[in-house]
Amino acid sequence: MKKIYLLAGILLFGSLWGFSEVLIGSTLHDAGLPTGAIMTGIFAISFLVLSRLIYRQPGMQFGIGLVAGGLRLFNPFVGCHLCSAIAIMAEGAIFEIIWYKLSPDFSELKNVIMQTSMGIISAYFLYIGGYIVTQILTPIASGANFYLENLIVFLPNIFSSGLIAAVIGGAILPVTFLAKKIDISVKDRLYYPTTLGISLLCWFIVIGNWFLA
Amino acid sequence: MGKEKFIPILALIIIIIGGTSSAYVYATQIDKDTITINGDEYTIDQIFYLSGKKTIQTIEGEKTGVALDNLILKTGVGCPYCHEYIIKAKDGYQKTVDWEIMKTGVLTDIKKVFFPDTPKAFWVGDIVEIEVK
Numbered sequence: 428m429k430k431i432y433l434l435a436g437i438l439l440f441g442s443l444w445g446f447s448e449v450l451i452g453s454t455l456h457d458a459g460l461p462t463g464a465i466m467t468g469i470f471a472i473s474f475l476v477l478s479r480l481i482y483r484q485p486g487m488q489f490g491i492g493l494v495a496g497g498l499r500l501f502n503p504f505v506g507c508h509l510c511s512a513i514a515i516m517a518e519g520a521i522f523e524i525i526w527y528k529l530s531p532d533f534s535e536l537k538n539v540i541m542q543t544s545m546g547i548i549s550a551y552f553l554y555i556g557g558y559i560v561t562q563i564l565t566p567i568a569s570g571a572n573f574y575l576e577n578l579i580v581f582l583p584n585i586f587s588s589g590l591i592a593a594v595i596g597g598a599i600l601p602v603t604f605l606a607k608k609i610d611i612s613v614k615d616r617l618y619y620p621t622t623l624g625i626s627l628l629c630w631f632i633v634i635g636n637w638f639l640a
Numbered sequence: 641m642g643k644e645k646f647i648p649i650l651a652l653i654i655i656i657i658g659g660t661s662s663a664y665v666y667a668t669q670i671d672k673d674t675i676t677i678n679g680d681e682y683t684i685d686q687i688f689y690l691s692g693k694k695t696i697q698t699i700e701g702e703k704t705g706v707a708l709d710n711l712i713l714k715t716g717v718g719c720p721y722c723h724e725y726i727i728k729a730k731d732g733y734q735k736t737v738d739w740e741i742m743k744t745g746v747l748t749d750i751k752k753v754f755f756p757d758t759p760k761a762f763w764v765g766d767i768v769e770i771e772v773k
Binding site: 460474508509510529535540541543544545547548551561562565569571572574576580581583585586587589590593597 | 758
């Protein structure tokens with residue numbers, strides 16, 4: 428029963444994250460804003476941390492990244508489908524590594540300074556890690572060769588643009604922590620209909636747009 | 641060192657790395673009107689004069705520009721399939737492609753290359769150089 432309960436949570440948060448990437452990411456991109464850094468600093472951090480606080484289940488965030496990345500592949504609007512999907516999936520995995528050593532009750536993050544610091548660390552490594560992974564895997568996945576020198580010369584730029592994600596993440600994490608007391612009971616009759624309903628709606632809208640584009 | 645000290649210190653180091661990298665990127669950004677191709681400088685008008693136009697179909701629709709295969713030949717590169725081509729942007733971003741990819745692409749008047757069958761990561765914009773390797 429608990430596995431299905433967690434799977435429903437993975438589907439919900441992954442769908443919401445992927446949906447945000449597709450719709451809000453497109454709008455930000457059209458406005459000429461640093462889409463990747465903003466999406467990581469706000470949405471990746473919010474959904475990953477919120478799911479960790481609510482379910483307290485390590486490993487779940489990797490699944491959320493896979494679902495969100497999968498949904499991002501259907502984005503008909505803008506950007507590199509494959510690159511973004513790979514980056515999102517990598518962000519879920521990197522989050523697991525960063526948060527692995529934290530205690531189950533998050534006692535380390537008891538004050539705003541610690542929460543802000545953790546937000547900076549999480550957002551920065553999620554962003555630069557996702558960026559680097561996609562720079563390596565996208566050429567390989569598309570049948571072209573990966574050249575290490577191309578990545579190395581661009582690293583300062585990646586480290587630089589990660590600063591925006593870090594600052595946003597530092598501001599967002601303490602706000603997200605306010606939701607720490609949310610308690611979702613598995614017995615709640617509305618849990619499964621709500622999680623599945625919202626998830627299906629996200630996928631329906633994104634895939635529907637994919638066919639219409 | 642406990643987590644109470646390590647986490648804020650690491651966050652501070654990250655801010656310093658990000659800030660230093662931003663200064664470095666700003667200082668080393670190349671800003672010029674010409675594009676270096678195989679060691680020679682060309683304006684975008686010269687490039688369009690040198691080589692014929694081609695229209696390709698991409699996932700973002702039709703893109704019209706100078707045919708990259710023709711451009712490479714016109715700029716004096718012998719045995720084009722013997723080389724790889726590093727397409728460099730002014731912010732340091734670069735992608736290396738072989739002749740099989742190169743010959744499918746176009747360079748548009750906004751100094752951006754498009755290829756019909758590659759992910760968008762290969763569509764380098766604000767080009768300052770095409771290095772023949």
